[in-house]
Amino acid sequence: MRVMAQIGMVMNLDKCIGCHTCSVTCKQAWTNRGGVEYVWFNNVETRPGQGYPRRYADQERWRGGWVRNRRGRLQLRAGGRWRKLATIFANPVLPHISDYYEPWTYDYETLTEAPLGDDFPVAQPRSLLTGEPMQVEWSANWDDDLGGGPEVGAQDPVVEKLRRESEDAVKLDYERAFMFFLPRICEHCLNPSCVASCPSGAMYKRAEDGIVLVDQDQCRGWRMCVTGCPYKKVYFNHRTGKAEKCTFCYPRVEVGLPTVCSETCVGRLRYIGLFLYDVDRVGEAAAVPDEQDLYEAQLDILLDPADPDVVRAARREGIPEDWIAAAQRSPVYKLAKEYRVALPLHPEFRTMPMVWYVPPLSPVVDRLTETGHDGESAANLFGAVDALRIPVEYLAELFTAGDPEPVRDVLNTLAAMRAFMRDVTLGREVDESIPAAVGMDGAQIMEMYRLLAIAKYDERYVIPTAYEGEAHQLEELACSLDFEGGPGMGGEGPDGGPPFGEASGRPVPVSVETFHALADRQTADDFGDTESRRGRVNLLNWDGRGRPEGLFPPRRTAAERARDGNGSPPPDDGDGPAGDAR
Amino acid sequence: MTTNWIDVLLWGVLPYVMVVVLVGGTIWRYRYDRFGWTTRSSELHESRLLRIGSPLFHFGLLVVIVGHVIGLVIPASWTAAVGVTQEAYHVQALVLGGIAGFSTLAGIAILIYRRRTTGPVFSATTRNDKVMYVVLVAAIVAGLATTLLGAAGGEGHDYRASVSPWFRSLFVLQPDIASMAAASTGFHVHTLIGMALFVIWPFTRLVHAFTAPLQYLFRPYIVYRSRAGGPAARPARRGWERV
Ligand code: SF4
Ligand code: SF4
Numbered sequence: 001m002r003v004m005a006q007i008g009m010v011m012n013l014d015k016c017i018g019c020h021t022c023s024v025t026c027k028q029a030w031t032n033r034g035g036v037e038y039v040w041f042n043n044v045e046t047r048p049g050q051g052y053p054r055r056y057a058d059q060e061r062w063r064g065g066w067v068r069n070r071r072g073r074l075q076l077r078a079g080g081r082w083r084k085l086a087t088i089f090a091n092p093v094l095p096h097i098s099d100y101y102e103p104w105t106y107d108y109e110t111l112t113e114a115p116l117g118d119d120f121p122v123a124q125p126r127s128l129l130t131g132e133p134m135q136v137e138w139s140a141n142w143d144d145d146l147g148g149g150p151e152v153g154a155q156d157p158v159v160e161k162l163r164r165e166s167e168d169a170v171k172l173d174y175e176r177a178f179m180f181f182l183p184r185i186c187e188h189c190l191n192p193s194c195v196a197s198c199p200s201g202a203m204y205k206r207a208e209d210g211i212v213l214v215d216q217d218q219c220r221g222w223r224m225c226v227t228g229c230p231y232k233k234v235y236f237n238h239r240t241g242k243a244e245k246c247t248f249c250y251p252r253v254e255v256g257l258p259t260v261c262s263e264t265c266v267g268r269l270r271y272i273g274l275f276l277y278d279v280d281r282v283g284e285a286a287a288v289p290d291e292q293d294l295y296e297a298q299l300d301i302l303l304d305p306a307d308p309d310v311v312r313a314a315r316r317e318g319i320p321e322d323w324i325a326a327a328q329r330s331p332v333y334k335l336a337k338e339y340r341v342a343l344p345l346h347p348e349f350r351t352m353p354m355v356w357y358v359p360p361l362s363p364v365v366d367r368l369t370e371t372g373h374d375g376e377s378a379a380n381l382f383g384a385v386d387a388l389r390i391p392v393e394y395l396a397e398l399f400t401a402g403d404p405e406p407v408r409d410v411l412n413t414l415a416a417m418r419a420f421m422r423d424v425t426l427g428r429e430v431d432e433s434i435p436a437a438v439g440m441d442g443a444q445i446m447e448m449y450r451l452l453a454i455a456k457y458d459e460r461y462v463i464p465t466a467y468e469g470e471a472h473q474l475e476e477l478a479c480s481l482d483f484e485g486g487p488g489m490g491g492e493g494p495d496g497g498p499p500f501g502e503a504s505g506r507p508v509p510v511s512v513e514t515f516h517a518l519a520d521r522q523t524a525d526d527f528g529d530t531e532s533r534r535g536r537v538n539l540l541n542w543d544g545r546g547r548p549e550g551l552f553p554p555r556r557t558a559a560e561r562a563r564d565g566n567g568s569p570p571p572d573d574g575d576g577p578a579g580d581a582r
Numbered sequence: 583m584t585t586n587w588i589d590v591l592l593w594g595v596l597p598y599v600m601v602v603v604l605v606g607g608t609i610w611r612y613r614y615d616r617f618g619w620t621t622r623s624s625e626l627h628e629s630r631l632l633r634i635g636s637p638l639f640h641f642g643l644l645v646v647i648v649g650h651v652i653g654l655v656i657p658a659s660w661t662a663a664v665g666v667t668q669e670a671y672h673v674q675a676l677v678l679g680g681i682a683g684f685s686t687l688a689g690i691a692i693l694i695y696r697r698r699t700t701g702p703v704f705s706a707t708t709r710n711d712k713v714m715y716v717v718l719v720a721a722i723v724a725g726l727a728t729t730l731l732g733a734a735g736g737e738g739h740d741y742r743a744s745v746s747p748w749f750r751s752l753f754v755l756q757p758d759i760a761s762m763a764a765a766s767t768g769f770h771v772h773t774l775i776g777m778a779l780f781v782i783w784p785f786t787r788l789v790h791a792f793t794a795p796l797q798y799l800f801r802p803y804i805v806y807r808s809r810a811g812g813p814a815a816r817p818a819r820r821g822w823e824r825v
Binding site for chain 2: 081082084085088089090091092094095096097127129130131132191192195196198199200201203204205206207208209216217218219220221222223236238239240241242254466
């Protein structure tokens with residue numbers, strides 16, 4: 001047993017209202033730059049639906065993840081090492097930009113500058129890739145809220161599969177339509193196929209917390225990782241020619257803060273915590289013959305942090321005490337393994353994803369209520385979960401490789417909690433038979449209810465800070481994400497950087513500001529020439545910090561300020577966070 | 583044969599200048615611009631033509647490189663010693679070299695056509711790229727022309743008696759300027775363009791060739807790294823020095 005720590009997330013889908021706050025704040029923090037306009041490290045897709053990029057889950061087409069070969073070994077679906085090198089000059093299965101969508105902005109300037117005339121001026125959409133006017137036809141969640149509708153629903157690979165298997169399993173006709181939202185980030189897999197696909201060795205899994213990152217210095221743009229990831233959560237920055245992906249907001253996590261998407265989630269449905277797992281058994285677990293055993297196998301390698309043997313083994317591996325303590329309080333461990341209400345997304349890709357989902361019970365409840373039943377009563381709910389093949393089978397295709405049993409169990413547990421808590425809330429006598437029906441007792445249900453319904457910030461996010469021993473470097477460890485145009489975007493700032501190019505100076509803290517990058521692009525604001533239009537950002541990207549040309553009077557130099565006698569002296573140290581005077 | 587100062591400059595000095603720039607430039611680039619060290623692929627924007635053009639170009643080029651190495655490094659006497667006659671050598675060099683050269687040229691023609699006609703790819707083309715393409719195409723065309731004209735013209739000009747000895751002599755720091763000066767103009771042009779290509783190499787996207795990921799064959803699939811490579815990975819900030 002070799003214990004490693006993994007930071008993981010659980011999302012409670014019942015609570016997601018599809019507001020996309022998480023996507024927008026994530027984009028603000030990480031991908032509001034040229035080259036990654038089309039990139040959403042966090043996206044929310046409506047299910048049933050195609051997802052983003054379109055139909056990414058169809059691995060027959062996109063060839064992501066692992067497969068088990070005849071000898072029982074795992075093998076990259078897109079081909080092994082030799083094949084990778086042989087196809088390195090043109091990746092055979094890279095998604096095209098149109099599989100994501102062509103990013104655009106609007107020609108806002110015509111609104112203010114159009115000559116007086118009879119027609120209202122219109123802000124035309126323009127491609128951010130070419131600067132040409134374009135027709136907007138698709139985006140990251142174009143089928144928003146149309147999930148289950150006949151047009152989009154039928155394109156969902158999962159629906160397609162279910163249909164193939166039984167003619168009428170998924171009826172998408174209007175009355176029986178259901179939908180829910182599925183927020184997705186990188187899964188920070190235990191067995192990441194993106195890492196395995198990278199020929200340069202630029203992608204890696206951090207030994208301390210399992211976060212999967214791309215070393216921007218080492219990435220050479222072979223783009224095999226994009227194909228390798230079955231969730232299509234590695235993206236290619238077409239400006240810088242480097243791969244980028246969700247970083248689990250590591251600069252925040254290292255100082256004990258939750259990721260931006262979690263912090264800003266309106267539904268407060270995200271949980272972050274630690275898993276301890278046995279790294280020696282990952283390969284074996286990911287290679288179990290039957291796809292439907294993958295969920296169990298994955299649960300199996302998660303170790304019980306309360307077990308003294310595990311604690312001892314963890315200490316032996318040098319996992320610090322506060323991390324072990326955090327693992328013992330981990331909400332994600334509780335939801336995934338103790339209560340077994342959180343399921344991994346597409347375990348059949350065999351990457352051992354570490355973002356887990358509490359499947360939504362609401363389609364079931366809604367359906368009951370629609371048909372005039374009491375959607376909160378235990379008997380009705382249990383019966384409905386068993387009777388309603390949709391959405392159970394649909395959810396099973398998402399979360400358990402098609403095995404409806406675990407999904408049914410989870411939904412029953414959630415139903416039991418709902419029914420039990422109704423009695424509690426209404427002050428009625430509680431019915432211990434309800435929790436017993438799902439193998440729990442009242443106290444456990446109460447505890448689970450607490451975690452799912454009312455857990456406060458510090459219960460939802462149990463994040464130990466980075467090692468004490470390294471505290472001296474804790475002002476957001478920069479691992480070379482910091483380039484003008486790179487994911488860290490520390491960059492050099494508008495007026496020059498270190499003497500010999502990007503790597504020659506001191507790194508600028510990662511998470512501090514997108515200040516310079518934003519300011520830079522915002523000053524390229526004239527809509528006159530295509531050159532600058534290509535670099536334009538959507539106004540939505542302005543976080544109120546940059547200085548778009550013309551919005552403020554020109555900035556005065558320090559000398560001018562001193563002359564006027566009322567300015568504050570410029571900071572002497574150039575590496576202050578906001579770098580206001582730089 | 584007398585050597586004039588132009589020959590000395592071109593074949594005695596320039597090669598070393600080129601090496602200095604190539605090596606120095608590469609080190610500089612690696613040291614200070616690793617972030618810029620990438621293929622800057624445009625496959626995201628267009629893949630149909632790329633999937634034909636790019637392998638054609640790259641594999642053609644690999645064969646061409648091997649051909650150059652053999653032709654320049656292995657003395658004629660060695661191949662003769664293993665029983666390959668001059669004629670046989672030249673026929674195979676011509677055939678193989680011709681095929682490889684043509685696929686390289688066809689490949690890059692497709693790639694340039696693609697680059698010019700696909701909107702987003704053209705927008706992503708920098709001035710640096712354009713210069714690089716000119717030199718690269720010129721080198722390929724000159725090389726191919728020399729090979730073919732040499733054969734067709736029946737001139738039978740043997741680069742293995744002129745260019746190759748000079749090339750080898752460069753490594754022992756005693757450039758055989760006379761024999762290179764005696765080579766035909768075609769070889770001179772090709773060699774000069776080739777040197778120009780190597781001079782600009784470190785400053786263009788061509789550097790990606792230097793990091794061909796062969797180590798991929800030998801490393802374990804999953805890479806683990808410790809965060810920021812331990813305490814030494816980053817210069818300590820003032821006030822945070824280690825004690
Ligand atoms: S989900 Fe994340 S860790 Fe898993 S394969 Fe994709 S990019 Fe890699
Ligand atoms: S912010 Fe929360 S509720 Fe809103 S879409 Fe994202 S995950 Fe769902």
